[in-house]
Amino acid sequence: MWRARKRQTAKGFTLLETMISLVILGVGVLGLAAMLADSLAYMQGSEYDFIAQQKAEEAAEAIYTAKYTNNATFAQLSNNTAANPAGLFLVPPQPLLVPGADGLVGTVADAGGNPDYIVYPGPDGKLGTADDVYESLGAFTRTIAISPVPGYTSLNQAVITVNYSTGRFTRTYTLTTYISAY
DSSP: OOOOOOOOOOOSOOHHHHHHHHHHHHHHHHHHHHHHHHHHHHHHHHHHHHHHHHHHHHHHHHHHHHHHTTSSOTTTSSEEOSSOTTOOEESSOEEOBOOOTTOOTTBGGGTTOOBOEEEEOOTTSOTTSTTOEEEEOTTEEEEEEEEEOTTOTTEEEEEEEEEEEETTEEEEEEEEEEEEOO
16 A cells, blocks of 8 residues: 655754754854852952951051040141141052051051051961062051031041042942040
8 A cells, every 4th residue: 555654854953944043053052151250359459358347447547546645636637738747647549558657547647658568478388488479568558538527616527538440340438437625
C-alpha cells in the first residue's frame, strides 16, 4: 500500500530571530556592566564618606575641647575675617592639614602645615611598624563656618563641611552643631 507521507517542516529559530535575541541579551549585559562599574565607584566612595564624617566630627570635638578647657574664648571660636581678626577659624575651604601649635583643626595656626593623612598597617598587618602605609587626604577640603544664632547672643552655630572627590563623583558631608558661651 502506498501511503502519502506528510512532509514535516523543521521548527526552530530563524537567523533573524537569533540575531534579535543576541542584541537584546547584549543590551542587558552592557546595562549590568555599567551598573557594576557605578556600584564599585560608589563602594570606593563609602570609605571616603566615613573619612569625611570622622574629619567633620574631629573638627567639632576640637572646637568643644578648646572651649571647655579654656584654651579659647567664646569670641575666638569664630571665623577669622577682616571684621573679626581674633577669630581662629579660616573662612574659605581649607585642605586637611595636621593641626598646628594650637591643636585645633582648620585654624590660623595650621597655615603652611603638613597635609593630614591616614595610617594603615603594612604587609605585616601590624600598625606602628616601619612598613605602615600613609595615605594622604589631599582630595579633601574642610570649611568651618561659625555664625551667631539669631535671637541668642550666647549661642553660635558651627557648620562643618567636608568636600572630596572620588573617581567622577564629588561629594559633600555637612555637620551642624552649636557652641554655647556657657
